[in-house]
Amino acid sequence: MTATLTKATPTMAARTKVLQRQGAAVALVLMVAVSWLVFPRFGSLDNLRDLALQGSFLAVIAIGMTFVIITGGIDLSVGSVYALGGVLAAWGSQYGFLVALALPLVVCGLIGLINGLLIARTNMAPFIVTLASLLFARGLLLVITDEGANTYQIPADSAFVELGRGTVFGFGYPIFVAAVLAVLGGMVLNRTNFGQNVFATGGAEQSAVLLGVPVAKTKVLVYTMSGTLAGLAGALTAAYLQSGVTVIGVGLELDAIAVVVIGGTLLTGGMGTVLGTVIGVGLIKVIQNVINQIGTLDSNYQSVVSGVFLLIVVVLQRILRR
Amino acid sequence: MPTEIPSSPVIEVAGVTKTFAGVQALRDVDFTLQRGEIHALVGENGAGKSTLIKVLTGIHTPDAGRITRDGHISTIYQEVNLVPLMSVSANLFLGREPRNRFGLIDRARRDADAAELLRGYGITADVSSPLGTLAVGEQQMVALARAVAAEADVVIMDEPTSSLEPREVETLLGVVQKLHEEGIAIIYVSHRMDELYRICDTVTVLRDGVNVHSGPLKELPRIELVSLMLGRSVKEIENHGTTAFGEDHHADAEPVLEATGLTSKPRINGVSVAIRPGEVVGLAGLLGSGRTETAKAIIGALPIDGGTVLVAGTPVPRTVKAATRAGISMLAEDRKTEGIIPNLSVRENIVLAALPRLSRFGVTSRSKQDRIVDTFIKRLRIKVSSPEQKVAELSGGNQQKVLLARWLCTEPRILLLDEPTRGIDVGAKAEVQALIDELAREGLAVLLISSELDELLDGADRLVVLRDGSVAGELEGDQLTREHVLKAIAAEVTDDSDHASTH
Numbered sequence: 001m002t003a004t005l006t007k008a009t010p011t012m013a014a015r016t017k018v019l020q021r022q023g024a025a026v027a028l029v030l031m032v033a034v035s036w037l038v039f040p041r042f043g044s045l046d047n048l049r050d051l052a053l054q055g056s057f058l059a060v061i062a063i064g065m066t067f068v069i070i071t072g073g074i075d076l077s078v079g080s081v082y083a084l085g086g087v088l089a090a091w092g093s094q095y096g097f098l099v100a101l102a103l104p105l106v107v108c109g110l111i112g113l114i115n116g117l118l119i120a121r122t123n124m125a126p127f128i129v130t131l132a133s134l135l136f137a138r139g140l141l142l143v144i145t146d147e148g149a150n151t152y153q154i155p156a157d158s159a160f161v162e163l164g165r166g167t168v169f170g171f172g173y174p175i176f177v178a179a180v181l182a183v184l185g186g187m188v189l190n191r192t193n194f195g196q197n198v199f200a201t202g203g204a205e206q207s208a209v210l211l212g213v214p215v216a217k218t219k220v221l222v223y224t225m226s227g228t229l230a231g232l233a234g235a236l237t238a239a240y241l242q243s244g245v246t247v248i249g250v251g252l253e254l255d256a257i258a259v260v261v262i263g264g265t266l267l268t269g270g271m272g273t274v275l276g277t278v279i280g281v282g283l284i285k286v287i288q289n290v291i292n293q294i295g296t297l298d299s300n301y302q303s304v305v306s307g308v309f310l311l312i313v314v315v316l317q318r319i320l321r322r
Numbered sequence: 323m324p325t326e327i328p329s330s331p332v333i334e335v336a337g338v339t340k341t342f343a344g345v346q347a348l349r350d351v352d353f354t355l356q357r358g359e360i361h362a363l364v365g366e367n368g369a370g371k372s373t374l375i376k377v378l379t380g381i382h383t384p385d386a387g388r389i390t391r392d393g394h395i396s397t398i399y400q401e402v403n404l405v406p407l408m409s410v411s412a413n414l415f416l417g418r419e420p421r422n423r424f425g426l427i428d429r430a431r432r433d434a435d436a437a438e439l440l441r442g443y444g445i446t447a448d449v450s451s452p453l454g455t456l457a458v459g460e461q462q463m464v465a466l467a468r469a470v471a472a473e474a475d476v477v478i479m480d481e482p483t484s485s486l487e488p489r490e491v492e493t494l495l496g497v498v499q500k501l502h503e504e505g506i507a508i509i510y511v512s513h514r515m516d517e518l519y520r521i522c523d524t525v526t527v528l529r530d531g532v533n534v535h536s537g538p539l540k541e542l543p544r545i546e547l548v549s550l551m552l553g554r555s556v557k558e559i560e561n562h563g564t565t566a567f568g569e570d571h572h573a574d575a576e577p578v579l580e581a582t583g584l585t586s587k588p589r590i591n592g593v594s595v596a597i598r599p600g601e602v603v604g605l606a607g608l609l610g611s612g613r614t615e616t617a618k619a620i621i622g623a624l625p626i627d628g629g630t631v632l633v634a635g636t637p638v639p640r641t642v643k644a645a646t647r648a649g650i651s652m653l654a655e656d657r658k659t660e661g662i663i664p665n666l667s668v669r670e671n672i673v674l675a676a677l678p679r680l681s682r683f684g685v686t687s688r689s690k691q692d693r694i695v696d697t698f699i700k701r702l703r704i705k706v707s708s709p710e711q712k713v714a715e716l717s718g719g720n721q722q723k724v725l726l727a728r729w730l731c732t733e734p735r736i737l738l739l740d741e742p743t744r745g746i747d748v749g750a751k752a753e754v755q756a757l758i759d760e761l762a763r764e765g766l767a768v769l770l771i772s773s774e775l776d777e778l779l780d781g782a783d784r785l786v787v788l789r790d791g792s793v794a795g796e797l798e799g800d801q802l803t804r805e806h807v808l809k810a811i812a813a814e815v816t817d818d819s820d821h822a823s824t825h
Contacts, residue, residue, distance in 0.1 A: 191426035196408075196416055203405035210403045212417050270407035 023316065024263050024279045031286045039293045047289070049170050053240075055285040056178035058255060059278055060233040063178075063185045064226035065256040066277045070189075071222050072202035072269025073126040077115060078230040079252035080137035081108045083245075085234025087141055090152035090244025093160045100160040100239075104231040111137060112227020116220035130223075134253070141246060148246040156242060164239025174236045181229070186274040198222060202269025258310045259284050267314070283309070331392070332357045332475055332507050333378060338387030340373055347373040348384070349531045355476065358505045360498065362518045362539055365528035365551055366747040371511055374528065375478055378509075393475025393507075396468075398482060402461040404468070406454030411436035413453050414468050442500075443467050444493055459490025466497060470506070477501060478509045483517060484745060488608065495521055513748065515544055529553055551748060576634075578767045579650070579736045581620050584629035589615040590791040592629070597736065597767040602758065604782030605771045606807055612791040613771045614655055617738040620769070621645045621652045633736065649735035651675075653725055653742055655771075661725045664714035668706050669695045671713050671724050676731040698727035702757060719750020726757065737761065740771045755781060775807060787811060 035042040061078050068075045085104035093100035111133055118129045142148055154161055166173045189195040197218040200208040208215050238244050257267075263280030265272025287309070288302045333355040340348040348370045355361050365371050376382040379395050404413045411429075412419075414436045422428040436449040443463045447456055453464065462482060469477050479498070483491045498508060498521055510522055518525070518539065525539040527550045535542075535550050577596040584593045590612040597603045605613045618624035620631055622638070622645045631638045633648040654661050663671055673680060673691045680686050680694075695709050702723045706716065713724055722742060729737065739758065743751040758781060762768050772778050778785060784798040787810035795810035 187426065191429070193417065193419060193427070196412060196419065196427070199408050199412070200405045200416060203407040204403075207403040207405055210399070211405075266407075270405065 024276060024283060024313070028279050028283045028286065031283065031290070035286060035290050035293070039290065042290065042293060045170065049172070051285050051289050052175045053172040054288075055281045056172070056174040057233045057237050057240075058252070058259065058285070059178040059281045060174075060181060060236065061226075061230050061252065062256045062259045062277045062281055063181055063274055064222075064229035065253075065260050066185070066263070066265055066272055066274055067189070067198055067222040068126075068226045069257070069260050069265050069267060070198050070202045070269055070272045071219055072205065073119065073219065073222065074130065074257065075112075075115065075223060075226045076127065076130040076253045077111065077133040077137055078226060078256055079249040079254075080134045080141065081111055081227055081230040081249075082234040082237070082252055083247075083249035084108065084111075084137045084141045085231035086238035086241075086248065087145055087152060087234075087244035087246060088231075089160070089235035089238040090154050091144070093152075093154040093158050093238075097159045097163075100154070100158075101163070101235055104235045105228055108231025108234070109224055109228035112224040112230075113220065115227065116223030119223060120216035120219035126223075145244070145246050151246065152244040154238065154242045154244075160239050161242055162239075164236055164241070172240070174240065177232075177236065182274055182278050189274055194218070194221065199270060202266075202271075204270070255284065255306075258306060262310060262313045264313075330357045331355060331390070333392070333395075334388075334390040335374075335378070336388045338374075338377055338384040338389065340377060340382060340384050342373075346531050348377065351387070351528070351531070351533045353378075353526055353533060353536070355507050355509060356524075357475075358502065358507055359523045360502055360508045360510055360521050362522035362525040363509050363511045363528070364513075364518065364525060364547070366749050369528040369551075370531040371528055372480070373531075375480060375509070375511070378478065394473060395476045395478060396470065396472050396474035397478040397480065398462075398465045398469045399480050402458065402465050404453055404461060404465055406461075407452055409450050410440070410447065410453050410456065410464055411449040413464060414439065414449075414471065418472075439467055439471060440464065443497055457490070459486045459493065462486060462490070463494065463497065466494070470501060474506065476507045476509065478511075480511045481513070482510075483512065483514065487610075491517070515547070519544070527551055548748070578634050579620070579769075580630075580632040580635075581616075582630050582632075584616060584619045584626055584631075586615060586619055586624050586626045588791070589624075590619060590788075593619075593786075593788065593791070593793055594629075595620070595769065595786055597769060599735070599765045599767050600762055601784065602762045602768040602770055602782045604778035604785040605769060605788060606775065606778050606785050607788035607794070607811060611788040611811075613788055614740055615791070616788065617652055617740055617769060617771060621650050621738060623652070646675075646732060646734075649733070650738065651729035651732055651734035651736070652738040653722075653729060653740060655740040655744070661728075662713050662721050665712060667710045668699070668704070668713055668716070668724055669709040672698060672727045672731060675728045679732065694731050695727075698731060702727050702730075703753060717746070717750065719746035719754065722746055722750070722754055723757070726754070730761070734766070736767045736769070738769045738771075741773065742770070743772070743774070743777065775804060779804065779807070 041047055061082060065075055065078065085108045088104040088107055089100045092103040115130055115133050118124055119126050145151065163173055168176065189198065197208070197213045200211065200213045201215050201218045205215060234249070237248065259280035260272070260277050261267055261280070262283060263273065263276030263278070265276060284306055287305050291297050291299060291302050291305065331354045333353070335351060335353040338348055338351045339346065351370070351374065353374065363371055363374070373382065375397065377384050377389065379397055405416075408416070411433045415432050419427040420431045420435060433449050440446075440449065443466070445460050445463055447460060453461060456464070466482070483494060486494060495517065498510070501508060510518070512518055522539045524537065525535070525542065525547065526533060527535040527547065529551065576598065578599045579595070579597045581596070582594045585591050593612065593616050595603060595605070595616065605616060607613050615624055619626050619629070622640045622642045626640065631645070633650065636648070638645050638648045638650070663674070669691060672695050673686075676694065677686055680690050692709070698704070699706060699709060704720050704723045704727065706720070713721055716724065726742070742758065743754050746754065755777070758768060758770065770778065770782055779802050782802070784796065785802060785807060786793055787795040787797065787807060789811060797806050797810065
């Protein structure tokens with residue numbers, strides 16, 4: 001029995017791997033191909049540039065979320081932290097480019113660090129800890145903006161605006177930032193000791209401890225990373241919008257989780273890829289874009305379709321793991 | 323060979339004492355591990371073996387005493403402590419991955435090194451596939467390879483064979499022998515006498531945190547070793563056997579359970595078993611021969627392609643609920659995943675299966691529950707501080723008794739026991755075996771599945787031997803010997819099965 005098991009499982013695993021990793025990619029290619037044919041405007045360079053730019057902010061957050069989820073955790077605070085990062089960047093821009101960029105990274109990184117320390121040292125559930133910091137960050141944001149009445153503007157001639165609005169061949173800088181981070185993230189995950197620790201922590205925490213993996217340190221690092229990246233996404237958004245908009249980012253953490261899972265990362269941890277996450281972002285953004293193209297369709301259908309998609313992926317993961 | 327090696331201890335422990343919350347886990351223990359020897363560490367659960375290992379590896383600091391280590395120690399544990407979702411090679415080199423000149427992990431070299439290393443252990447599986455896709459034995463071997471590749475001078479093995487098949491045990495013991503030849507010292511913890519006597523040079527026996535014996539193993543008769551572990555005299559054990567298992571049961575003539583032609587492809591094929599009240603029927607066979615599947619088919623937990631189950635002559639519908647109502651109960655093999663609910667109390671765990679019977683309109687009577695639970699705790703001699711203690715806090719043996727109590731309070735007529743004594747210590751094992759005897763004497767029909775041949779030979783009145791999902795022979799009376807069973811398992815059964823069927 002065991003002999004047949006050992007023979008059967010590798011092909012099963014291979015199939016699972018292909019479907020999990022390539023499933024989203026296949027869906028993305030199909031979606032793009034169909035949209036290209038059906039909607040003439042979809043394939044226009046302008047639309048594709050816009051699509052990539054829209055996706056880049058979410059991608060930056062989702063890369064951090066990928067690491068967190070692979071360790072078996074979750075970070076609910078990123079939506080609030082993202083908004084906070086934007087406001088801090090806008091406020092800081094009056095003191096120059098460096099402050100505008102560094103302030104959100106440091107503050108949001110600190111929130112992530114505190115998340116990580118609480119989760120790793122006290123063994124509290126990530127869900128609760130990051131739910132608390134979701135409320136905390138949103139509250140802090142409202143305090144410094146006088147309950148949102150005060151929207152900090154970034155001077156149009158500031159160098160910081162360039163970070164959000166500058167382009168190369170028409171493609172916005174944030175796209176390149178996200179791309180570089182994705183490549184770096186993939187490399188860190190698969191080719192560094194820290195990356196292996198991330199997998200081990202989420203795959204079997206008890207074993208990881210016995211194998212000498214610094215589990216606590218790894219957790220602290222992934223949450224710090226997630227917070228910092230959310231702050232960076234916020235800063236990029238502020239630069240792009242030329243102001244620290246206070247009402248953005250509500251529920252964004254759920255979008256981030258959704259794209260990570262659609263990209264094939266196991267919500268239970270131990271398995272996942274950054275590339276999958278990027279594909280997940282692409283898929284969600286293409287769906288949104290197409291629904292906008294239809295025009296007559298209520299834009300709330302975006303959420304309906306995304307939800308159905310997520311459900312399909314999770315059900316597939318469940319079936320394939322048997 | 324070990325005697326030729328000049329005495330040079332690689333680990334020396336003198337007068338070590340360790341106390342946890344007022345309980346002395348180790349008392350003034352001396353322990354010496356010589357370079358290159360295989361040292362058996364034995365004792366009942368709770369005797370202090372794990373504590374001693376943790377003191378040796380430095381996880382625990384002793385309250386008193388001195389430890390001298392002269393080398394690097396690696397430990398492999400009973401359960402494979404690796405990461406199933408990560409690749410075999412990633413597991414093997416976690417924490418010391420080969421790097422390329424940019425400081426990044428060199429995956430190609432990691433895979434190549436891993437394949438090379440594992441070939442020495444007889445594993446040819448794809449090292450880039452997830453570890454979880456390997457058989458348990460192979461996983462255990464990867465853990466061993468990892469431990470050894472860390473250039474250990476000492477390898478501590480805590481019950482490494484408890485979840486392995488016989489074939490895998492052979493491979494593992496072969497590897498142990500090879501390590502021994504390379505001069506690596508090994509501390510080998512196991513309950514299995516055969517293994518100990520095959521490979522170990524020396525033995526240390528712990529009892530209640532005290533080292534009661536250290537010395538060469540070969541000169542120590544088995545019965546002496548058991549008496550040292552249990553703290554009972556040799557005479558006592560000779561009179562009652564090490565297990566006190568298998569007193570005569572008085573079986574009625576008519577079978578209470580008749581399972582005929584059970585087939586569930588590809589696992590089992592036409593298996594028939596009949597058990598009379600008061601009889602213990604053993605189900606023997608190798609792992610994967612269809613023992614567990616047969617039991618599951620009887621209780622209706624496995625969909626079948628053919629076959630019938632009769633209880634007292636009446637056909638039982640093919641659902642667990644119906645089977646339970648007809649009086650069949652099953653104690654599953656893996657109590658961690660299929661039985662015990664660790665965070666519930668002993669009381670809650672016991673009454674779980676009987677709740678429907680104890681309740682009226684969904685409301686259960688607490689006093690009725692308490693009465694039943696008290697009865698069983700006394701009767702099965704379950705050691706608990708109170709019925710409200712969490713099951714997770716009990717020892718393996720007592721957890722098993724709690725499960726047994728759970729099924730007994732449904733008042734079954736037929737009890738299917740799948741490996742009831744696996745993973746529990748010698749003392750508790752004897753008690754569980756005694757209980758099975760008692761239950762049979764009271765008229766229960768018992769189907770006993772066990773990987774331990776001695777347990778089956780001692781405990782069962784009749785043996786049904788399975789091979790590849792079919793009955794390979796039925797043995798009783800004089801035929802209940804090791805040779806007969808092994809022959810039946812090994813397929814040399816032509817005479818014996820003829821012989822058996824004439825009975």
